[in-house]
Amino acid sequence: MSEVRLEAVRKNFGSVEIIRDVDLAIASGEFVVFVGPSGCGKSTLLRMISGLESVASGRILIDGRDVTRLAPGERQVAMVFQSYALYPHMTAVENMSFGLRMTGAPRAEIEARVAEAARILQIEPLLERKPKQLSGGQRQRVAIGRAIVRHPKVFLFDEPLSNLDAALRVQMRVEIARLHAEIGATMIYVTHDQVEAMTLANRIVVLNRGVVEQVGAPIDLYDRPANRFVAGFIGQPKMNFLDATVAYRRDGLVALTLPAAAAPLEVPLPAPPEADTPVTLGVRPNALTLADRPADLAGRVAVVEHLGSESIVHVAVEGVADLVTVVAPGRTPLRHGDAVALAIDRNATHVFDRSGRTM
Amino acid sequence: MTEVALETPRGFSFSPWRAALLVSLVVLAALFLAPTAGVVLSAFKTTRDIALGDLWSLPDALYLGNFAEVIANPAVKTYFVNTFLVAAPATAASIALGILAGWVFAKLPFRGSEALFLVIVSGLFFPPQIILIPLFRLFNALGLIDTLWPMIIVHTAMGIPICTLLMRNFFAAVPNALREAALVEGVNEWQVLTRIALPISLPAIAVLATLQFTWIWNDFLWPLIFTQSDDVRTIMLGIVFLRGQYTVAWGVQGALALLASLPTLIVFLFFQRYFIRGLTMGAVKG
Numbered sequence: 001m002s003e004v005r006l007e008a009v010r011k012n013f014g015s016v017e018i019i020r021d022v023d024l025a026i027a028s029g030e031f032v033v034f035v036g037p038s039g040c041g042k043s044t045l046l047r048m049i050s051g052l053e054s055v056a057s058g059r060i061l062i063d064g065r066d067v068t069r070l071a072p073g074e075r076q077v078a079m080v081f082q083s084y085a086l087y088p089h090m091t092a093v094e095n096m097s098f099g100l101r102m103t104g105a106p107r108a109e110i111e112a113r114v115a116e117a118a119r120i121l122q123i124e125p126l127l128e129r130k131p132k133q134l135s136g137g138q139r140q141r142v143a144i145g146r147a148i149v150r151h152p153k154v155f156l157f158d159e160p161l162s163n164l165d166a167a168l169r170v171q172m173r174v175e176i177a178r179l180h181a182e183i184g185a186t187m188i189y190v191t192h193d194q195v196e197a198m199t200l201a202n203r204i205v206v207l208n209r210g211v212v213e214q215v216g217a218p219i220d221l222y223d224r225p226a227n228r229f230v231a232g233f234i235g236q237p238k239m240n241f242l243d244a245t246v247a248y249r250r251d252g253l254v255a256l257t258l259p260a261a262a263a264p265l266e267v268p269l270p271a272p273p274e275a276d277t278p279v280t281l282g283v284r285p286n287a288l289t290l291a292d293r294p295a296d297l298a299g300r301v302a303v304v305e306h307l308g309s310e311s312i313v314h315v316a317v318e319g320v321a322d323l324v325t326v327v328a329p330g331r332t333p334l335r336h337g338d339a340v341a342l343a344i345d346r347n348a349t350h351v352f353d354r355s356g357r358t359m
Numbered sequence: 360m361t362e363v364a365l366e367t368p369r370g371f372s373f374s375p376w377r378a379a380l381l382v383s384l385v386v387l388a389a390l391f392l393a394p395t396a397g398v399v400l401s402a403f404k405t406t407r408d409i410a411l412g413d414l415w416s417l418p419d420a421l422y423l424g425n426f427a428e429v430i431a432n433p434a435v436k437t438y439f440v441n442t443f444l445v446a447a448p449a450t451a452a453s454i455a456l457g458i459l460a461g462w463v464f465a466k467l468p469f470r471g472s473e474a475l476f477l478v479i480v481s482g483l484f485f486p487p488q489i490i491l492i493p494l495f496r497l498f499n500a501l502g503l504i505d506t507l508w509p510m511i512i513v514h515t516a517m518g519i520p521i522c523t524l525l526m527r528n529f530f531a532a533v534p535n536a537l538r539e540a541a542l543v544e545g546v547n548e549w550q551v552l553t554r555i556a557l558p559i560s561l562p563a564i565a566v567l568a569t570l571q572f573t574w575i576w577n578d579f580l581w582p583l584i585f586t587q588s589d590d591v592r593t594i595m596l597g598i599v600f601l602r603g604q605y606t607v608a609w610g611v612q613g614a615l616a617l618l619a620s621l622p623t624l625i626v627f628l629f630f631q632r633y634f635i636r637g638l639t640m641g642a643v644k645g
Contacts, residue, residue, distance in 0.1 A: 052539050073545030085536035089558045099544025102554065150544065 002063040002076075002153035002186050003028045004049065009058035011044060011210075018044050020210045021058070026188065026203075031180050033189045035197040036207035036233070042190045043158055045207070049188065050079050050156050062153055073103075078147035082159040084139045086131040092142045093118075093127040096149050110149075117148040120182060121175075137168045144179070157189040161196065173199060194234055198222070206230050228280060228356035237285045237312055237325045239350070246277045254351065256281055258297065259319025265296055267349045269359060279359065282350035285312070285325040288342050290332070295343040299324065301334050315340055402426070402613035409609045425614035429601075434589055435615060438597035443622070445507050445582075445593060446575040449514035454567050456515070457522020458560075462552050464523065465530035466538055476527065482520035487580060495584055509585040510593070514575045522567055529563035530556060565633035573623045594619045 004026040011019040019041045026032050034042040047053040049060055051072035060068045067075045086095050093114055100110045118124045121141045131139055140160055147155055157176070161169045177200055180187055191197055197204050198218045206213045206221065206229070214226040218234075225231035231239045244256040247264040249272035255264035256279065265281075273279065290313065299317035311332045314323040326342060334340065351359045401409055402425055403418050429435050463469075464476045498509040533556055541551045557564070582593040592600065598615050601608065 050543055052542065072539075072543045073547075077543065079540065079543045081536045081540060083534060083536045085534065085540035087537060087541075087555055087559075098554075099541070099546060102541075102544070102546045102550050146540075146544075 004154055004186060004188065005059075005061040005064075006045075006049075007059040007061070009045070009048065009060060010056045011041075011048060011053065012056055018210050019048070022210075022212055024205060024212065024215065026186060028186055029184050031187045031189065031200060031202045032205060033191060033197040033201035033203075034205045034207055035191055035194055036213075038192060039209075040207040041210040042192075042205075042207045046079075046156050046158055046188060046190045049075075049154070050077055051075050052079075076150075076153040077156055078150045078152035078154075079156040079158065080140070080143050080147050080160045082162050084131070084136075084143045084163075086139055086143060086146075088131050091128050091130055092123065092134070092145075095131070095142055096127075096146045099146070099150055113149040113151070114145075117145040120148060120179065121145050136164050137172060140164065140172060141175075144176075148179075148183070153186065155185050155187040157187065159190055159192070161191070162193075169196075176200060195236060198234070204234070206233060208233075224358070225282075225350065226358055228282065228352045228358075231282050231350055231352070231358070235284055237327065240283045240285065240288070240324050241322070241352075242281045242283065242320055242324075244279050244281045246273055246275050246279060248275050249273070256351075260298065260317065261296055262294065265344060265346070267346050267351065269351055271359065273353070273359065278354055280352040280354070280356075282352060283344055284348060285327040287345040287348035288324070288326040289345070290326060290328055290334070291341040291343040293341065295341040297324065297342040297344070299340060299342070301336055301338045301340055303336065304332060304334055306331060313340070315342065317342070398613045398616050400613075401609045402617050404610055406608060406610050414609075422610075425610040426618070428611050429614045429618060432601070434592075435597065435601070435618075437590060438592055438594040439619075439622075441507060441591055442576055442593040442595075442619075445510045445514065446572050446622075449511045449518065449575050450568060450571040452511075452515040453518025453522050453571055454526075454564060456519050457526045457567065458552075458557070458564075460519070460523040461526025461528075461530050462556065464527040465533075466535070467548075476523070480520050480524050482517070483524070487517065491580075491584055498585060504585055505587045505591055506585075507591055510578075510581050513581050513585075514571075514578070518571050518575075522571070525563055525567055526560070529560050533559060561633045565630035569623075569627050569630050572626045576619075576623050 004024075006022050006024040009019060009022045010017070022045060034045060036042045044053055048055050051067070051070060051074075055068050058068070059066055062075060062077070086092075087098060090098060096114050096117060097110045100113065114127075118127060121144060123138065123141050123145060126134060126138055126142065131142070134142065140163075143160070160176070161172050164172060173196060176189075180200075189196075189200060201218055203215060204218055204221055205215050208229050214221060214230045216224075221230060221234045225234060228241065232241070242258055244258050244265075247255040247257045249255070249269075252268055252270060252272070253266055254269045254272035255266045257264050258281065267281070297315075297317050299315040299320075301313055302316045302323050303314040305312040305314075308331075310330065311328045311334075313326045313328055313332060313334055315326060317324050324342065328334075353359055397414060400416075400418070401414060403421050403423070404413070405422050405424065408414075408418070408422075460479065464472055494509070494513065495504070498504050503509050537555055538551050541555055542548075546554070577595060578593070579595045582596045586592050586596065589600070594615075598612050598619065601612055601615055
């Protein structure tokens with residue numbers, strides 16, 4: 001178990017800045033997930049920690065030791081790749097022991113470590129098979145086993161479940177969580193799937209265009225996003241954003257004028273801005289309810305998605321460019337074109353200024 | 360009744376274009392095979408039969424005297440040994456250099472590596488006749504004329520472009536993640552190349568080995584330039600020099616030509632089992 005510290009880390013490809021001044025401290029035994037949209041720099045940051053990408057400036061420390069200029073093999077990290085990266089001409093056991101054999105570890109120790117990893121991952125019957133004889137999930141388990149046998153200070157996972165089908169992804173997600181609980185190692189995990197991030201992480205690092213937007217526990221990020229980007233990225237379905245203007249303010253309260261709304265909407269806000277300030281109101285789909293009589297917003301149903309236990313209703317609201325998403329419990333009888341009214345839970349709203357910061 | 364008579368067998372329909380193509384292919388194949396057939400037929404005929412102009416008919420009996428004469432000739436053994444002493448090291452050296460250069464160009468690019476790669480590959484289009492005289496003068500100055508060394512060196516050098524091109528393209532298709540996974544495990548670059556990249560590149564190496572060995576074995580030009588005495592002649596030159604004082608021994612030459620083609624056939628058969636694709640299957644998703 002080891003702590004990882006990034007200090008003002010930067011990276012550029014030519015004139016394009018990929019990672020900009022990232023500072024991050026990861027505690028020993030922590031499970032940290034880097035999450036963000038494609039091209040945000042999350043994989044690059046992980047590869048910089050592994051040593052596969054160079055660092056333009058800044059420092060990377062593992063257990064207090066500066067590893068910024070060290071080769072990947074000298075950093076005592078292990079990496080699991082999205083594509084598994086198993087050596088095709090070797091059996092599972094040869095794949096798992098390859099690194100140890102090449103670095104001259106004693107034979108007895110190699111055998112013991114492989115046996116231990118195989119037991120943890122329950123892959124003992126697969127050890128003599130070659131990668132092409134394994135399913136996707138089995139291959140990824142062998143790849144994780146290859147990481148475990150090295151007893152690394154830090155485990156690095158680069159979108160390890162992205163190539164698996166949905167059912168297997170859920171199963172492997174649980175297995176990785178169980179693995180972390182069992183061996184308690186420091187793990188850094190990259191994904192673009194915010195459900196994976198929410199379910200696996202002790203802390204999530206949200207990245208956008210090479211910048212850390214927010215770091216925090218999953219529920220903190222969900223309840224208290226630092227800005228509109230994080231609010232939109234964390235949470236499924238995505239948060240609704242409505243342009244609004246401050247009509248008036250009182251202590252700890254602001255009244256917002258929404259497009260096509262009958263009356264200003266009063267929402268709690270610790271430091272309300274002045275009247276006429278343009279803002280953005282963020283409302284999660286489960287903070288909206290379908291009302292029988294006139295409510296905060298009115299519109300017509302565009303699409304209904306039935307998920308069995310709940311329904312997702314997309315509503316076209318006059319004056320709002322994007323469809324407004326509502327999570328309705330159970331099975332709704334609503335159909336395309338039906339007129340609906342939407343009520344907003346005042347206590348579950350988020351207000352952002354025009355630059356996107358949470359107010 | 361009429362309808363039945365007009366029906367063609369299922370799956371068969373006459374196409375004049377198809378027929379023309381087929382006839383053209385057969386004619387081309389016949390033209391291509393005719394010299395080989397001539398060599399095979401002459402190898403099994405007596406000099407008298409050939410001198411009487413009876414080359415293209417099948418022999419009444421298999422005459423093996425030409426083969427006996429070739430095998431009994433001590434010079435032939437020297438030709439074989441010399442050719443092997445040139446072809447084996449030149450093949451191995453050019454492939455080894457191609458592997459190293461190909462790995463660097465595919466996986467360890469540096470500033471200007473693309474340009475350097477193009478310069479090396481442009482060697483493929485370099486006519487050897489241009490460098491005949493300079494090379495002769497060079498090896499003469501080094502005192503290497505009439506030894507096997509000039510042929511080994513020239514074939515190694517001239518094999519580098521094709522070996523580099525093929526190996527670079529093959530290595531480029533080896534997923535980067537394999538190399539990176541090994542590097543993170545503490546494996547060094549040499550071990551990545553020899554323990555991971557080479558084993559999964561056996562098909563490419565097999566193709567290269569077959570091509571290089573065949574080209575070098577069958578080469579006529581460089582031995583003609585660099586050798587003078589019978590002791591250092593290679594097999595292709597030996598075929599030409601294997602003739603009587605006043606007559607051309609077609610039958611004996613045919614027999615030696617057939618024997619001379621055996622090693623390349625053996626090399627092909629040996630490497631044939633590696634000519635299979637899909638060794639990287641299962642390495643990465645897809």
